[in-house]
Amino acid sequence: MSATATQNPDELVEYGFRRVIITITAVMCALLEIVDTTIVNVALTDMRGSLGATLTDVAWVITAYAIANVIVIPLTSWLSQQFGRRNYFAVSIIIFTVASFLCGNATNIWELVAFRFIQGMGGGALLVTAQTIITESYPIAKRGMAQAIYGMGVIVGPTLGPPLGGYLVDNFSWPYIFYINIPLGIIATMLTLSFVKSPKYAEKLKANQVDWWGIIFLISFIGSLQFVLEHGQQDDWFDDGLIVTLSVVSVFGLVAFIWRQLTYKHPVVNLSVLKDGNLRVGTIMCFILGFGLYGSTLVIPIYTQQILGWTATDAGMLLIPGSLTTAFMMPIVGNMIQKGVPQTRLVAIGFAIFFIFTTWMYLVMTPDTGTEHFFWPLIMRGIGLSLLFVPITTMALSTLKGKQIGEGAAFTGMMRQLGGSFGIAIITTFITRFTQSHRVDLVSNLDVTKPNVANRVSQLQQGFQSKGFSINESLQKAYQALDFSVIKQATVMSYMDIFMYLGILFVCCIPVILLVKKGKTKVDMSEAMH
Template sequence: METGFTKWIIVVTVVMCCLLELIDTSIVNVALTQMMGNLSATQQEVTWVIASYGIANVIVIPMTGFLAEQFGRKNYYLVSVIIFTLASIACGQSTNIWELVAFRFIQGIGGGALMATSQAILVDTFPPKQLPLGQALFGMGVIIGPTIGPTLGGYIVDNYDWPWIFYVNVPVGILASIFTMLFIRDPERIKNAIPRPLREIDWAGVFLLILGVGSLQLVLEQGETEDWFESLYINSFALLAAIGLIGFVWRELTARQPIVDLRILGRSRNLAVGAVLSFVLGFGMFASVFIFPIFTQRILGFTAAQTGLILLPGALASGFMMPVIGKMLQAGVPQKYMIPTGFLIFFVFTFWMARIISPTAGEEDFFWPLMVRGLGMGLIFLPITTMSLAGLSGKDAGQAAGLTGMIRQLGGSFGVAIVGTYLERSIAQNRIGPLANISLYDTNTVERIQAFTQNFVSRGFPLEQARQQAYAALEGILMKQVSIITYSQVFTMIGLFFVVCLPLVLLIKRARRGEAIDLNAAH
């Protein structure tokens, strides 16, 4: 265990790296339009900038435990930071869209290791009694990172050019590399471990993991763009995902030295429940951050920077709550009570949002609901993490941390995919109802069109053009109202998903008082 100055330098280093990785999952979203123009890319092509990073992330995360054992955790972490930093420079220097996609994939390979290994290093820095505090500091990065991304990206896009969303990683990456070399050490178990010979590595498991999880992530990232299962392309990768995942599960349950030991799910009921709850957490966390900026920018006309600043206080509140929740866990408050409380608070947030969104909503209307979201996320993340890993040690803890990290990421991908699809399709369906009340035979409709027409004529438009503008204005009002109804339904749907999953908490086995969490190998 480290103490004093060294301990806090390590804390700063790993939280900084964790933030970098998570910020980069969302920072590019606000720059896609600029990228399309500068790189002569179509909207479909530019979505691969997001997809490639996510695919690399979700492949690498479950393998971090094995890779750290094989090469040494410090070495693996240092190489990952360097890969992430160099790939960030390459992304900014890209001259066409496919160069950028390739470098984003490489960046995702480095980034996938940062979050999982940061957790291991951070927790290993604290003595057992302070482990909840270590987890709390890690949780600050996980909750705040995805929210800071759009804020920082919006500011950069508004004031600079898109390559700077990648260049800002460079000084932080250099500093993190130096601190890693100087201050981070391997625990004795990893330091004394003998690497497996290449012939003994579970290459079949590696291949099936890449095939199954990579194909699934691709389907989730590209499904809406390709019209889901109407596309041969999506159907093909869905089939590959099914083959890969089924083969991966079979292989890892039967292999003598699996790359990802799935058997620990059977040895720890809390880990199995925690894996499912991690999926729910990822779903709610990423889906709510995805839908809110779309609403504020499309309907209310906010800039990306404005939207990010609205989200920021709630994310900071969640981050600052983490140490408080860590103290509560240290004091013996059971996770079995904290998790359902967090779920219900998050439901209050979604219900509140569903009721307050309107065409006239302002920034101040969202402050308290988003603060409630931050409170709920804080009460969910840390108890799930500590509950999942309680009682595990050595390699089991490392495997468990990698599994829950991957599942949380997949939960986020499912959330974004489902919400995005529901949003686009429900707007078209919800338009049918109000449209029945709009007719040239309806007095109110005719009066509204005439008022709009006169307004445009008074601005100097010819009569026929003014009439067309009036029809367009009426269509705009209709679509705004329909969109608001749909966004309200989306928030309600997310909240109901959390309520439906509440009974899972009953399966949690309460840890014995004083039971430690050995995360010396957690990745």
């Protein structure tokens, strides 16, 4: 039989100093994992130079980590039951820390990619396990607050990555974005072994009972899908043979995985938990949350660097005030849930605020937008995120009981990660396509016979002539400068389109909340025995 918890959930509740230490340990581990998903983004150029890699090769540094993450998350509940939660959590931290050291010492790009995959395997376990550990350490009356504390790490983490990575790269070198994990990992390991309790489990599965085929099908489905999402745009999607092949493998893996989990006696992932209507809606909401969180975290730094010419550090620092707003609001939202404010109302307000944020961004985006134009929209984004994360998680699990809560938490975590992957893939694709479309429209209106266009070309030509270029060279450079201006404006318009469509997506989510049944306001995460 699959392992189940047999100890009293109250035995896991901690008080005073021990609970503070466990809370710090769990949040630190969640932050380590989340920050490492974005911290490498600003270091890719330096990695290319020192390792002699191409842009396509260095992209695997991100892809390998993401694939390992998404594979491990749905297996976390099952692995915790097989090895014991504390042991599994501690080993995952050790794997993550050792892999971080190896990443910093990689001598070529493929060594780095291999070590990043191993790092992702260790890191993927930290998210959901940290959530369960921190929640079970609090009494039931304070579980909403526990979710809020955990949510601070998950929401703030992606934003901290770029500025931290930019600072380390600018002042030291790219290996230090990995070395910074080592002391924190050592401390987290010692604290975990010293303070974290592990539930008692019934008899574990024997080797011949383990659903190896289920694990293989899951890896083929998730791994192939993640690769397609990460590399689809740069490889021209289904015009590339490898993308087509992996898309087929992903579909086959999904079908085979579902069949295996529904028919095997000891499944690694319990799909029957998805019969719960609230969990189904909650997983969709988590997908949308990941889409908006990671999508907007990607778009804003790229826009500020590509269009406004900011440094990586400046682009990352722009997101800090909004993240601090989220961190400030999280405990307030957790307290509101504990006092009985309906989760559905908070989620609806959160999506409405996110719509205001995207509309505001649509209105302020120009080739000359400054920091002052971004500040308040990003504060609004921070408020919206705080109103979404904890209520969505609580709402998704509100009608589940016992071990199903842990299984449901794994689904919500996986869908949040997949939502981020889909968001990044779709947004980067649309930016490219929208830019091309807007450029065609703008160029069609550039008629050199029109006085205003002719005057602009003449001014540019005279400017280049004053710098010593010949008449023909100056004219050629004038046309190039005009084309660059057109491309820049087309790109700005494509970003405006992205924010407009994100806003529409968030508004459309509000009616879906009406499908949610009223469940428990205070979810007993201790029943999960994750």
